[in-house]
Amino acid sequence: MRHQRVRExxxxxxxxxxxxxxxxxxxxxxxxxxxxxxxxxxxxTVFVGIVGSEAQRKKGAAKLQ
Numbered sequence: 001m002r003h004q005r006v007r008e009x010x011x012x013x014x015x016x017x018x019x020x021x022x023x024x025x026x027x028x029x030x031x032x033x034x035x036x037x038x039x040x041x042x043x044x045t046v047f048v049g050i051v052g053s054e055a056q057r058k059k060g061a062a063k064l065q
Contacts (some may be wrong), residue, residue: 007035010044027060028052 015032022030027050034047050060 003037003041006037006041007044010035010037010046014046022060022063024052026056027063028056030060030064 011032011034014035018030018032024030029051031049031051032046033049036045036047038044048064050057052060
């Protein structure tokens, strides 16, 4: 139960950051598809989807690094 709450909180928080910080015209439309957290809650894996042209997807992926 706790892991699910942490995953959902991370997903909402990261989605809000993307909305504020990333211009869809430049980097395509990004969405947080899934968030996984480690058993100790100290690490997370985030799966992001990017819709747009090839150039937009490359810029978006670079911005996430």
